Amino acid sequence: MAVLGKVYLVGAGPGAADLITVRGARLLAQAEVVLYDALVTPGMLELCKQAELISVGKRSGQRSAAQADINGQLVDCARRYRTVVRLKGGDPMLFGRADEELRALEAEGIEVEIVPGITTAVAAAAATRQPLTKRGVARSVAFFTSSTAPDQPDHPALPETDTLVQYMGGREAAATAERLLAEGRRPDLPVVVVENCSRADQRILRLTLATLAHGLDMAHGPVLVMIGEALARRAHQAPD
Numbered sequence: 590m591a592v593l594g595k596v597y598l599v600g601a602g603p604g605a606a607d608l609i610t611v612r613g614a615r616l617l618a619q620a621e622v623v624l625y626d627a628l629v630t631p632g633m634l635e636l637c638k639q640a641e642l643i644s645v646g647k648r649s650g651q652r653s654a655a656q657a658d659i660n661g662q663l664v665d666c667a668r669r670y671r672t673v674v675r676l677k678g679g680d681p682m683l684f685g686r687a688d689e690e691l692r693a694l695e696a697e698g699i700e701v702e703i704v705p706g707i708t709t710a711v712a713a714a715a716a717t718r719q720p721l722t723k724r725g726v727a728r729s730v731a732f733f734t735s736s737t738a739p740d741q742p743d744h745p746a747l748p749e750t751d752t753l754v755q756y757m758g759g760r761e762a763a764a765t766a767e768r769l770l771a772e773g774r775r776p777d778l779p780v781v782v783v784e785n786c787s788r789a790d791q792r793i794l795r796l797t798l799a800t801l802a803h804g805l806d807m808a809h810g811p812v813l814v815m816i817g818e819a820l821a822r823r824a825h826q827a828p829d
C-alpha cells in the first residue's frame with residue numbers, strides 16, 4: 590500500500606522570506622517535498638533546503654492543463670512522501686486555485702491542512718502605508734480580478750465597494766479604470782500600484798483613475814492595483 594502523506598497548502602506571503610508565518614516556516618523545515626509556484630522567491634526556498642523541490646509555476650494561457658498537472662503531481666507526492674508542502678504566493682485561499690487542489694486531494698482521501706499567508710493586498714497596504722479602510726471615507730473593500738475562467742463572460746461586473754484591489758490586473762487595469770469612469774467614479778480618485786511587493790525590486794506608482802485609464806507602464810513583475818479615496822496620501826506622509 591502506498592504511503593498516504595499529508596499535504597499542507599502553505600501561504601508564502603508576498604515574497605520577503607520573513608513574511609511567512611512561523612507555522613509555515615516550521616512546515617517548510619520539516620517537508621520532504623515542496624511544490625512551489627512561480628511567485629515564490631528563492632529566499633523562501635532557503636527555508637526548506639532538506640526537501641526535494643518541484644517547481645510547478647504556470648504560464649498564463651495554459652492554465653487548465655497546467656492545473657490538472659499540478660493536481661496530479663500533488664496526489665502522486667502524497668503517495669510517496671509523508672509531509673508534502675504546496676507553497677503558494679500570498680494566501681492560498683485567495684486567487685490561488687486552492688479549490689481545484691483541495692478537490693483533487695479530497696477525492697483521493699488525502700489529508701490536507703491549510704496554513705494562511707499574508708495576501709498581497711495587505712502587504713501592499715503596509716508597503717505603501719495606505720490603510721484600505723478609513724473611518725468616514727472607506728468602509729468596504731473588494732479583492733477582485735478581471736481574469737476569468739474560460740467559460741465565463743469576459744467582463745464580469747466590477748465591485749461597488751469604496752476600495753477596490755485588483756489582483757492579476759497588470760494588463761486589465763486600464764480597461765478597469767475606463768469602466769469605473771464610465772460608471773461615474775471620479776477621475777481624480779487615487780490609485781496606487783505596487784509591483785514586486787515586499788521584494789528588493791518593489792516599485793510603487795501613484796496615479797489617478799483618469800491616468801490609469803491611459804495605461805500602466807509596469808508589469809515586469811506581479812502587479813497589484815489599489816483604487817479608492819482611502820489611497821490618498823496624508824498631508825505629512827513620508828515619500829515612498
Ligand SMILES: C[S@@+](CC[C@H](N)C(=O)[O-])C[C@H]1O[C@@H](n2cnc3c(N)ncnc32)[C@H](O)[C@@H]1O
Pocket residue numbers: 603604628677678679680681682683684685707708709710755756757758783784785786787788811812813814
Ligand atoms: C494568482 S494571484 C495569487 C494571489 C495570492 N494568492 C495572494 O494572496 O496574494 C497572482 C497575483 O497576485 C498579485 N501578487 C502576488 N504577489 C505579488 C507581489 N509580490 N507584488 C505585487 N503583486 C503580487 C498580482 O496581482 C498577481 O498577478
